[in-house]
Amino acid sequence: MRSARHLHLPVWALLLLLHFSAFVPGARGQQETDDESEFSYDCGSENGPENWGKIKEEWATCGTGRMQSPIDLSDRHAAQAPNLGYLNHSYRSAKASIVNRGHDIAVMFQGDAGSLWINGTAYHLRQVHWHSPSEHHLNSHQYSLELHMVHLSTENKAAVIGRLYKIGRREHFLHKLEPYLRRMAGTKEKEENVGVVDPWEARGDGEAYYRYTGSLTTPACGEGVIWTVIKRVATVSTHQLKLLTDAVHDGFEMNARPLQKLNGRDISLFCAHDDHERYYAAADY
Template sequence: MRSARQLHHAVSALLLLLLLSSVVPADRAQQEIDDESEFSYIRGAKNGPENWGTFKEEWATCGTGQMQSPIDLSDRRASPSPDLGYLNHSYVPADASIVNRGHDIAVMFHGDAGSLSIDGTAYHLRQVHWHAPSEHRVNGRRYSLELHMVHLSAQNKTAVIGLLYKIGRRDHFLHKLEPYLMRMADMKEKEEKVGLVDPGEARGDGEAYYRYMGSLTTPPCDEGVIWTVIKRVATVSTDQLKLLTDAVHDGFEMNARPLQKVNDRDIRFFCPDDDHERYDAAADH
């Protein structure tokens, strides 16, 4: 009888051990999902933007790099460069998911969403995401929102198109994503498939743009990124901006990296119609 009782206790203990071993990895996985960000945008915080370069060894470029982004795109520094030519891009609708990455909201393309051609190299569109307020400034002015269209070449080189937004009429591209953004804010969902998404609608209007060499604006802040920032400012509604900021995790409602030093970098500017763009710039101020 005693040995039977001991056997029963041993089996019970073994079952409990197996149960705990199956629960721990799930809890750890959940913790890793919830503890999404090892960095923050809060100045003065241990993992704030001024400390990104010291927080992890592989992030050292955030502090030591000489070609960091974002920067102030000043017309006084920019060199007119008609040789840059019109942006050569060809976007197509592709299957996508909207993802809450904790520090931002991103649309990830799973199929071929088209590409951007720069100096004969094709950079394929991988994802788009938003920063509020804008990370880049134009002539010292910061805008309410900035969209980044992130492209990668076959050699894993990065090219990003940046679009700036001020408060005004609703943005057509964001309007189609509003139901998914609402669910992410209410239910804290991490990812949801949205079907076909046309990135051409995100690209918007405006042919004049700034071009410079910079970096990723989040750790590890890798340099060698070709930046193209569209001069024409689009509009986004107050409600749409609130949807984006409500959907991210607490502490990331403002997810814009501070301005970085320009140093000796060239800022080039392509403008097909000077008079028209000057009128647009004056209207923005």
């Protein structure tokens, strides 16, 4: 588990760590909750998405924030931004474990899995997880699955790469995880080591991307997250999608937060000149 690394610390050290984190800018807001029993994705329920901000004081941003995610990434609202350039990321294979967090399945990296560089700041890859159906929409179209690659800076600021999937051929990265997903569905195991994982396989293909400032999509919905959503839509098999949804806890088979208001935010779109026509011609909305 993510908390296991602190089990051998003395009590005074744990208290000091918790005290310090309360004063680090964004330390709480850039973290996801681990207790899925307190919230759900059931719209209309007492603990559903529209009420997340009322459940806990520290979750208030879920209801009051004006830079919330996900959003509909519309080409009509996106401004061409060639100055953004190609994504500057350097990933490396690292040991990892697969974790059933109840509300989703995540691959947690235990070593240095590389970084994403944005405006001179390094955001270190910490974990990847999935949402079904997709949380972001492209031109009002919702897809079958979305992968989030979560990166954190040394100041605990988040940058997330999102990748969308439609039903089709099996996905290579998920294919390697299928045995672990099957065991989790059968035994409800919470965590299992998966050996060395190559993040490049999760990143996949596609150079064109959308960029905007938003939030985490689970409580506490901390804002200031730099979102990069790859424009090219990948494919996932129906079998792989079922493995992911069977592994999570009952009630979280559909774990996508509803769309949030844009509230005048800018959406930028980077698309290399030689790829521009090809991407738009091949778009499948």
